[in-house]
Amino acid sequence: MSTSKVCFRNLLLQDTVARQLSHSFSRGRIAQTYLFAGSESTGRLPSAKAFAALLQCAEPLAVDGLAADACGACESCLRIAADSHPDVTIVRPDGYEIRIDQVRALQDAAALKPGTGRWLIFILDPADRLNQSSANSLLKILEEAPSHVVFILIARETGAILPTVLSRSEIVRFASPAPSEIRSTLAEKYSLSAENAAICCSLGEGRLGHALLLAESSLPEISNSGLKYSHTDYLNTIETTSRHWQEVFAVASSLEEAMRLAALPCREFYAPLLASRKEFCRSLLMSVALPVSFPIIFADMLIDRLDSAVRAMQKSFEPLFAEAKKAYPAAVIKDLDGAISSMLNAWSGQQLEELLLCLLNWYSDTLKIACGADETLLLNLDRKEDIITLAAVDDITLLRARIELVEKSAGLLRRHVQPALVIENLITQIGGLEP
Numbered sequence: 001m002s003t004s005k006v007c008f009r010n011l012l013l014q015d016t017v018a019r020q021l022s023h024s025f026s027r028g029r030i031a032q033t034y035l036f037a038g039s040e041s042t043g044r045l046p047s048a049k050a051f052a053a054l055l056q057c058a059e060p061l062a063v064d065g066l067a068a069d070a071c072g073a074c075e076s077c078l079r080i081a082a083d084s085h086p087d088v089t090i091v092r093p094d095g096y097e098i099r100i101d102q103v104r105a106l107q108d109a110a111a112l113k114p115g116t117g118r119w120l121i122f123i124l125d126p127a128d129r130l131n132q133s134s135a136n137s138l139l140k141i142l143e144e145a146p147s148h149v150v151f152i153l154i155a156r157e158t159g160a161i162l163p164t165v166l167s168r169s170e171i172v173r174f175a176s177p178a179p180s181e182i183r184s185t186l187a188e189k190y191s192l193s194a195e196n197a198a199i200c201c202s203l204g205e206g207r208l209g210h211a212l213l214l215a216e217s218s219l220p221e222i223s224n225s226g227l228k229y230s231h232t233d234y235l236n237t238i239e240t241t242s243r244h245w246q247e248v249f250a251v252a253s254s255l256e257e258a259m260r261l262a263a264l265p266c267r268e269f270y271a272p273l274l275a276s277r278k279e280f281c282r283s284l285l286m287s288v289a290l291p292v293s294f295p296i297i298f299a300d301m302l303i304d305r306l307d308s309a310v311r312a313m314q315k316s317f318e319p320l321f322a323e324a325k326k327a328y329p330a331a332v333i334k335d336l337d338g339a340i341s342s343m344l345n346a347w348s349g350q351q352l353e354e355l356l357l358c359l360l361n362w363y364s365d366t367l368k369i370a371c372g373a374d375e376t377l378l379l380n381l382d383r384k385e386d387i388i389t390l391a392a393v394d395d396i397t398l399l400r401a402r403i404e405l406v407e408k409s410a411g412l413l414r415r416h417v418q419p420a421l422v423i424e425n426l427i428t429q430i431g432g433l434e435p
């Protein structure tokens, strides 16, 4: 008999969350709206699905110290695991945002009675991508929804949610596990060597879900190339990554499948890109002198590579669209084309955020060592020799200023300041430029 993995006892490093939700279920205290708040990749969606499975399960169990957990074997549990339960809907952004027409469709669906289950469950992932009008529209639905409807909103922080929505929600907080916890979990679950567990944790930038994805795929070779090669390697790997996704997209046989596939680059990780980015950041921080022209040349090349990567990925959907034009009205084609373009552009924006996160983690680790912390606290434990070298050179005040600079640059990117300028300015300030 097959059993599903979608249950609390299979969640990693979120015991408090599992106990909180399991306890409210067993006491029959189900809130109408939950806000699952925490950093990305801490298990918010798997937990939302495990909770939905518990609510709909035919035979919940008391197991592993939990008051109640989904059985994992009934039809309802299996359908939730396969994302095909008719009464559990996951609403994801259509392009960058969750748009008002998606929320309106949700309003119609929430007015119905559950088909097979006891509850109608809507998971909004992530709810911090609701825009002003879709958030207001959601509030009306929350106010009017019948008692068998449960909403689970997933968000990075409570501040990203309308206060009027927040005040109606039960908040479930997801803590970010420590790098050492991630490493030992990976080592145990996948029988990885300590060294490989450290590489997965480091390339995943300390996020559990990303590290798990990496542990499940093959690990890239980590090279120790010099600066001269590492920035070209990084730029070339952006191109390789685009080709990798084009091959994935080539199997799309319908527009629905194209939409599903176009969301993958933002959700899944292509390990060679992560490795080359890590290497680029390392060389940048370790370089003694860079040509003065480097920041501007690199920033321009980076943006240019990302743009061409997105264009090439989008082009791989063209044959499908040409075919679909015969069957669908022009307005539908235009809408879908726009949504795919928006998803691929979100990937490009994500690359810049990830680059900054990688730099930030190098600096944070260096600061930890400079402050005398134990090396097991390092996120980049696999690069501890480099971190120790950097910590011996840079003083604490400088490191704090660098961390602030990277955080400020991330803020500018979020406010849509021209990316090439942000990156150029950042590298000018952190790179040791030749006088």
Ligand SMILES: [Zn+2]
Pocket: 056, 057, 058, 059, 060, 070, 071, 072, 073, 074, 075, 076, 077
């Ligand atoms: Zn079940």
